Amino acid sequence: GCGKTTASTSGSKGYAPKKLTVEFVPSSNAGTIEAKAKPLEGLLKKQLGIPVTVSVSTDYNTIVEAMGSKKVDVGFLPPDAYVLAHKQYHDKVLLQAQRHGLTEPGDKANTELVDYYRSQILVRKDSGIKSVKDLKGKKIAVQDTTSTAGWIYPAVEMLDQGVNINKDGIQTVTVKGHDQGVLSVYNKNTDAAFVFQGARNLVKKDEKDIMSKVVPIYTTGKIPNDTITVRGDMTGKWQKKIATAFKQIAKTKKGHAIISSVYTHEGYTDSKDSNFNIIRQYDKKAKALDK
């Protein structure tokens, strides 16, 4: 179990872990995820030389709170969660995950590794909706208002295009999960849906014709990929050590296979807090939208 790992032995220079606790929460744009912790535990332990425990959660509230209470040292956080964690507990971002870029049509993965993803507005091909302007007076499936790809980005960018989602006669339907957003368009329950790019792949198994029937009319700007974040009080030495360890793992064949199959991470690049200012801007605009 996760014993008395992180007794707060932080000296003047900060906290140096004797045992590392890592928690993972899938980002919304991960197509396949597995609740597996053990393989990463082994890999990290080998790199760092201290015991490591990895756990998985489906919800990022716990991970932020647990990092706040110093029960978790390293968290795999989605960008919005990172922003909140930084604000509340001064947690520090080390790395961002890289995934394969996607090309239209059909959301096919290309060979390029990118540290961002995008959001899309999907409609039915036979609906006659061709542009954002056509969405006025329509019904849109959205995710919860805390969702970056399922609400904040597309809503804010729609406003930039002159369409206010809270006015202009638009009706929003909050759905749970991006697959549900895709399906609600497919089933004609809504006219459009905000989902992350690649969400149609989720339902491809169930509905073979999804790619031809449901198409994007708009793709947003870049959203930073999920992060690897550490407790704010961790010593600089250990921060570096952990960052190197993850990058090292991504480079080995075995390590790459594991992070790719379990977390759909293809690699890691260095990151800094200012990368997320864009998220903060969008958040602010989205807040204004609510008013």
Next chain:
Amino acid sequence: MMTTQVPRRPWLQRWHVKPIGWTLVILILLVASSRMTGVDVGMFFNNLGQFTDLLVRMSQPAWDYLPVILHPLYETIQMAILGTTIGATFAVPFAVLAASNLVHNRWLRGIIRLMLDLVRTLPDLLLAAIFVAIFGIGSTAGVVTLAIFSFGMVSKLFYEVIETIDMGPLEALESVGANKLTIIWYAVLPQIMNQFVSYFLYTLEFNVRASTVLGYLGAGGIGVFLQRSLNEFNYSQTAVIILATLVVVMAIDGISNHLRRVLL
């Protein structure tokens, strides 16, 4: 004179074989489970402050959030009422068929019970997910999930009650020459009516509470808002949601307690 021979106890009792055996089994299970789950009592008490941290942050409910959640709260109650009613209605005939004192055909009873057991084992999360897939996001999925869940729960509670009823009136009606259906109507239903009401309300209350979870999967109700408040770390809103649910649950509990006394 005072030396009466105390009779010897049977061997099993003398050495307390059964109690000691049970204690041992439970102890072993306890130790094994603690190992497996990493129980560490000391740590919990050391970090009690962290535990109460959230409570402190919840201690100032954001009352202006109340109007926002009223509608979803109503929706939760409405879903719970319909789901419980549908589930409980279907539960009655199945409970009768599963009761060993009414149905003597072992096979029929066995099959019915197996069916009820299977229904009961389905985790409500899974049910919600499946029905969201079939009915789409919204109340229908919630109602159907709660109905199936209530069906499983009520039918079991119910056949256990039926098995404890007084068989006397049944005998009396049998000796009068009544047939099965009449016997159930005249001798069984009056005896279980108040328990039925009590269990119905109990399930209703359970379902109102369950909706806080079902919302996570898009089956409607207050759960959506609970998750949103948690994701925004807005615990003063969480507190309002919990308190509002508490009022509903207490109302149901109160009605149930009252009816239990009145109908008894």
Next chain:
Amino acid sequence: MDKTPIISFKNVNKVYDNGTVGLKNINFEIPQGEFLVVVGLSGAGKSTLLRTINRMHEITSGEIRVEGESIKAYKGRSLRLLRRKIGMIFQNFNLVKRSSVAKNVLSGRVSYYATWQSILGLFSATDKQKAVQALQRVSLAEKLYARADELSGGQQQRVAIARTLMQDPKIILADEPIASLDPLTTKTVMDILKRLNQEDGITVIVNLHSVALAREYADRIVGLRAGEVVYDEPIADVTEADLNRVYQTV
């Protein structure tokens, strides 16, 4: 006029599933209109004997005839008709406590109705009057709308009797109908049974613990011990000593 027996036992044996012998080689006849009292220690088989007559218990071997016909083969409707003919009064009343007295009494008549009628409570006006009359006979008409559990023990026992009357039975089986009643209620109940026996000519079979009562009311006394008939005499021939013999432990 020689009465043909309304009930007859021929070599009746009853062994319970767990091996307990309930009845052992029972042979006797009950003429129409008799008031028969069965006595015996606790566990002697009195209840078992009564319950075999309306097939609430099945016998293991032998034959029981009611009105000259063997009841062995009765099933479904014919069994229900047999039971309709035989009223049973239970030691613990067996009322539906939460239902009204009226409903309990009327339920004695369900076998005269189709299922749907009885479930919807569609009893004829005649039968409702009959229920009132039955309650009047046991001096309880004023409790018609009371709930059964609001009544005292003796009153409940009388409701059970009224329910039996609704059946228009030819035979009444009463299993210790006066246990735990006070002397006054005891007398009321026994008097009612006696009146049914004498006025309506109903054959009455009663299990009793009290020898005094047995001597007071019975036409004939049958004593059981360990499932066997150890005593069977018309009331004229019964002596105190005989009866005490029945109560000796085995």
Next chain:
Amino acid sequence: MDKTPIISFKNVNKVYDNGTVGLKNINFEIPQGEFLVVVGLSGAGKSTLLRTINRMHEITSGEIRVEGESIKAYKGRSLRLLRRKIGMIFQNFNLVKRSSVAKNVLSGRVSYYATWQSILGLFSATDKQKAVQALQRVSLAEKLYARADELSGGQQQRVAIARTLMQDPKIILADEPIASLDPLTTKTVMDILKRLNQEDGITVIVNLHSVALAREYADRIVGLRAGEVVYDEPIADVTEADLNRVYQTV
């Protein structure tokens, strides 16, 4: 030798919370060593009367004295000591069904032990022997280790008596101790009570429904009706007619 009364009632009234009058102006004395039988219809107040003596019920006004002392002010320990002195036998036995006979019997002695001792079951060897003797007195020693719910009704009643004996009571209150027992067991139980009365000099107060038994065993009979004493005579003066008067409905 004039006996001072062991129990005396002075103008005792008891009104239940719901307004039912349980006892009305009760005045009488019970001398040490008497075998008193209380008779009366169901609901007359017999149980109420018994239960006021050991303060299981509180009285509304008046005074009850036990061994010359008013019991009104007793509290905590003194109340427990009073109750230790008074054994009570309940109509429905009130055994812990799932505990062994031994445990049930020993539990009668709890008031002689400190809390922790009785909770841990640390009864002295002497008391264990005492328990066996008590069971022997009711002819039940062989059931020492049986579970209470494996016993027949009569046997359970006797366990309850043995439990009371463990208290070394000076007074025994028995509330319809023989309801629903067969005549043989009835006799056994009543004989035991009589022997306790005669051999050990215990004052015995019994509620009964059966006038015959009352006449057989009592030194004195008290009749209650609607909470009032309507009859109070030593056995020598009791006539059948008198007793029937007690049973008249009001």
Next chain:
Amino acid sequence: MQTTISKKPATLTLWRRWNWLLWIAIVAVIYTWAITGLHFTGLQESAASVSRSIVHGLVQPDWPYVYNGSGEDLVSLILQTLAIAFLGTIISSLISVPFAFWAARGGKEWLHVRSGSGKVVLTLIRTFPEIVLAIMFIKAVGPGSYAGVLAVSIHSIGMLGKLFSEAIENMDRGADEAITSAGGNSAQIFMLATLPTIMPEFISYTLYRFEIAVRSASILGMVGAGGIGTPMIFAIQTRNWPRVGIILLGIVLMVLLIDTLSEQLRKRLI
């Protein structure tokens, strides 16, 4: 002979008739409100194909997941779930006892202040969402099944305490009386009479609660408090139906097994 059914007292008749109508009216209003308040969605266009793939996944479960020695397979996680539920139930059943006596309505209590307050506290515990509780414990002891155990322990008190207190209210007080009349003090009454009398019901409710805890342990998985819940939710979210199928199979088998065992236990202990 002509007898008429005796007239019931007029006021009583009136009240009984109104009483009945009143209830019907209240119930009708409630149901009308419930039905009209919800807007129902019909079957989805994709329902057929989705159900087909669900069924397909359920009948072709992901067998390799059953056991692979990694400690993160079905068998290990189900065992972990059982461990969480077992510990949680045992702890809560112990804590529930004092709560139950607190909340049980006694005979001569003034305005039911004590029992009333106990009932409110139990309701509060019950209503406090398990998920929030789990988050609080994760903050205290870190993510993992220990937090799950604690969440189940506390949350179950709400329900067990309620069931226990109702059992206490309905129990037969005879044995209590006997010890009282023998001069026992309240501790002795409790240990020698109350507890043995009430034990079977306590055990039976505890077993029942254990079954529920096993199922609700999957909810805790959502927030990383251990057990089979996490993989199940991931599988549902990514529509990995064969995985859902095998997990469901595992849960069904586990619950059936528990059911049979607890049935046996119940028979043996009661």
